[in-house]
Amino acid sequence: MFYYFIREIKLGIKNLLLHGLRSLLTMLGMVFGVGSVIAMLAVGEGASREALQQILLLGSNNIIINTVKPADGGGSKSQVRNNLSMYGLLHDDVDRLVTFSSIEKIVPVRLLSKEARLGKQSIEVRLVGTLPAWFDMVGRDFVAGRPLLDADEKTKANVVVLTEYAARKLLAGHKSIGQYVRIGGNVFQVVGIVRSRGGAGGTVKVPDQTNDAYIPLSSMNERFGTIDVRRSAGSRERELVELHQILVQVDENTVEATARGIRAMLERFHTKNDFLLHIPLALLKQAEETKRTFNIVLGSIAGISLLVGGIGIMNIMLASVTERTREIGIRRAIGAKRKHIVGQFLVETVVLSTTGGLTGIAVGLLIPWFISRLSGLPTVVTPLSLILSLAISMAVGIIFGLYPAIRAARLDPIVALRHD
Amino acid sequence: MADAATIQCECRLEKVNKIYQIGGRTVSALTDINFEIQSGEFWAIMGPSGAGKSSLLNLLGCLDRPTSGNFHLCGQDISTLDDNGLSELRLRKLGFIFQSFHLIPELTVRENIELPLFYLDRNSSRNRQRAQELAVLVGLDDRLRHRPSELSGGQQQRVAVARALANDPAILLADEPTGNLDSATGKKIMDMLLQLNERGKTIIMVTHEASVATYARRTLHMRDGRIDFFS
Numbered sequence: 001m002f003y004y005f006i007r008e009i010k011l012g013i014k015n016l017l018l019h020g021l022r023s024l025l026t027m028l029g030m031v032f033g034v035g036s037v038i039a040m041l042a043v044g045e046g047a048s049r050e051a052l053q054q055i056l057l058l059g060s061n062n063i064i065i066n067t068v069k070p071a072d073g074g075g076s077k078s079q080v081r082n083n084l085s086m087y088g089l090l091h092d093d094v095d096r097l098v099t100f101s102s103i104e105k106i107v108p109v110r111l112l113s114k115e116a117r118l119g120k121q122s123i124e125v126r127l128v129g130t131l132p133a134w135f136d137m138v139g140r141d142f143v144a145g146r147p148l149l150d151a152d153e154k155t156k157a158n159v160v161v162l163t164e165y166a167a168r169k170l171l172a173g174h175k176s177i178g179q180y181v182r183i184g185g186n187v188f189q190v191v192g193i194v195r196s197r198g199g200a201g202g203t204v205k206v207p208d209q210t211n212d213a214y215i216p217l218s219s220m221n222e223r224f225g226t227i228d229v230r231r232s233a234g235s236r237e238r239e240l241v242e243l244h245q246i247l248v249q250v251d252e253n254t255v256e257a258t259a260r261g262i263r264a265m266l267e268r269f270h271t272k273n274d275f276l277l278h279i280p281l282a283l284l285k286q287a288e289e290t291k292r293t294f295n296i297v298l299g300s301i302a303g304i305s306l307l308v309g310g311i312g313i314m315n316i317m318l319a320s321v322t323e324r325t326r327e328i329g330i331r332r333a334i335g336a337k338r339k340h341i342v343g344q345f346l347v348e349t350v351v352l353s354t355t356g357g358l359t360g361i362a363v364g365l366l367i368p369w370f371i372s373r374l375s376g377l378p379t380v381v382t383p384l385s386l387i388l389s390l391a392i393s394m395a396v397g398i399i400f401g402l403y404p405a406i407r408a409a410r411l412d413p414i415v416a417l418r419h420d
Numbered sequence: 421m422a423d424a425a426t427i428q429c430e431c432r433l434e435k436v437n438k439i440y441q442i443g444g445r446t447v448s449a450l451t452d453i454n455f456e457i458q459s460g461e462f463w464a465i466m467g468p469s470g471a472g473k474s475s476l477l478n479l480l481g482c483l484d485r486p487t488s489g490n491f492h493l494c495g496q497d498i499s500t501l502d503d504n505g506l507s508e509l510r511l512r513k514l515g516f517i518f519q520s521f522h523l524i525p526e527l528t529v530r531e532n533i534e535l536p537l538f539y540l541d542r543n544s545s546r547n548r549q550r551a552q553e554l555a556v557l558v559g560l561d562d563r564l565r566h567r568p569s570e571l572s573g574g575q576q577q578r579v580a581v582a583r584a585l586a587n588d589p590a591i592l593l594a595d596e597p598t599g600n601l602d603s604a605t606g607k608k609i610m611d612m613l614l615q616l617n618e619r620g621k622t623i624i625m626v627t628h629e630a631s632v633a634t635y636a637r638r639t640l641h642m643r644d645g646r647i648d649f650f651s
């Protein structure tokens with residue numbers, strides 16, 4: 001059986017090489033079918049992994065409530081005095097959230113855009129006024145120093161935690177911890193440096209950014225006032241936004257119910273659309289759902305292209321059987337059994353489809369590589385997709401080769417011998 | 421080479437009929453055939469075109485089955501064998517030589533000669549050696565790597581003879597082996613068959629050339645699907 005099998009494969013390859021161009025063209029269907037499927041899977045997997053990673057950065061048991069500027073600029077229904085727009089999340093909202101039993105932590109955040117300066121060095125920072133719990137919830141590594149403390153909040157201390165990026169820009173050539181820097185005209189002492197993971201860009205907003213500077217919320221309100229004045233295009237724009245963000249940590253199992261509760265509560269007290277809930281867990285589920293849909297679509301495309309490839313193979317094999325009818329007759333007269341003839345043609349189709357599949361895998365590896373190279377999109381080729389496509393291309397060979405092979409084997413030897 | 425004379429393999433036909441059916445019409449190709457062929461004999465089958473010579477040879481070669489009657493080959497009742505059984509019998513006991521050689525054009529001379537051994541699933545290095553020996557026997561050992569299309573008709577038929585001998589068959593069946601050859605080349609092939617018969621191979625040959633039939637020790641004359649007479 002062993003010698004026979006080896007010789008069959010050799011003979012099959014020889015026969016395919018004999019009609020090189022024809023075999024190649026037949027194979028192309030499989031090559032592009034398998035290649036495009038692997039490439040698409042790689043792109044899809046890459047995108048979904050990136051999305052997942054970003055979502056996980058948000059923490060799957062967190063809910064992020066953001067202030068958004070309402071469509072009317074916070075003007076009409078709120079007090080508009082001297083161009084003052086008032087909108088957004090309130091300290092009262094935080095107090096109301098405290099009554100939710102499923103909420104474990106609440107961290108209010110106020111954001112200002114300020115310039116930080118040390119000597120001649122300066123950078124634009126996103127000044128984050130928040131509570132010490134921020135560092136528990138967002139959970140980033142400290143490069144040096146300490147996070148904000150409750151004492152800082154209580155005493156309205158002028159202390160700041162910088163991100164590694166901001167520290168590098170600002171503190172170059174100076175000592176880091178204990179250094180005094182000017183932020184928006186006030187002097188703050190650097191007490192810690194934290195490694196930021198935000199700012200990578202993408203679909204999901206991570207709570208932190210690379211150019212953050214964290215100060216106690218109480219200090220922010222004390223030093224910079226509660227009204228943010230911005231000058232833009234000659235006009236002065238004044239905004240009263242108490243809080244830009246509230247981070248809420250919830251028991252993992254009640255995320256969705258709590259989110260519904262929070263939304264209902266906020267809608268009751270906010271007459272304008274000036275807040276937005278981000279629920280990482282919902283995003284996660286949505287991402288998984290999207291991926292599933294994507295895979296179904298991909299599977300259908302793969303199925304169709306493999307079907308087309310398979311039909312191409314079957315077509316060629318049927319032609320080949322007709323062409324080689326006399327050879328089949330000769331082999332039968334010499335003593336080949338039906339199973340030998342089936343084997344001969346089946347080996348040929350499987351060799352054809354498997355070679356096509358392997359070439360397709362090579363193509364499918366190259367395309368994502370190029371995509372990553374050219375566009376920077378992340379692509380991930382999973383081993384499973386390779387094994388699966390190889391197995392499927394072999395199966396296509398067997399399925400679509402079986403009918404021509406059986407037809408060949410069922411030929412009457414005498415009739416086949418007389419064929420010319 | 422194994423001595424075929426030691427393999428006892430007779431043919432016995434009793435009241436054999438062969439009827440072909442084509443679209444409702446029936447053609448009686450063979451009618452009431454009774455005869456026996458002993459081991460080591462050399463038979464010629466003669467008769468006018470359409471007399472049923474090829475039909476008879478196909479039956480004897482287990483490529484076909486009688487419509488009715490008994491056919492025993494090498495002690496086996498053919499009617500009890502399925503397609504696999506018939507193939508097995510062809511593979512182990514029979515060798516075919518055809519009028520138009522029927523070599524496989526894609527294979528080399530050596531591969532063509534080896535073909536029956538391929539289905540016997542023998543060790544491939546021994547197969548090579550056997551193909552070599554057979555090529556020497558038919559005088560073509562310098563052409564082993566050639567394709568059939570690169571050979572003359574006579575050479576091709578010699579390859580076919582070598583191939584028919586590869587499985588060391590008990591019976592050689594030849595349907596007009598000289599039909600596509602000129603008389604000188606035909607004579608060479610016939611001398612070769614005669615030699616094989618002298619070494620003990622049973623040979624059954626269809627021909628309509630009287631000069632070729634003289635090589636055989638017995639001749640069966642057919643007419644309209646019936647045995648006309650023996651000579």
Ligand SMILES: Nc1ncnc2c1ncn2[C@@H]1O[C@H](COP(=O)(O)OP(=O)(O)OP(=O)(O)O)[C@@H](O)[C@H]1O
Nearest residue numbers: 440442447448449468469470471472473474475476
């Ligand atoms: N497969 C077949 N289907 C139908 N009829 C057949 C078939 N094979 C042979 N016949 C018929 O059987 C009869 C005998 O044919 P056969 O081929 O045996 O003749 P033959 O003696 O070999 O003739 P020739 O000398 O021309 O080769 C013919 O009438 C032929 O038409």
Ligand SMILES: [Mg+2]
Nearest residue numbers: 473474475595
């Ligand atoms: Mg004939």
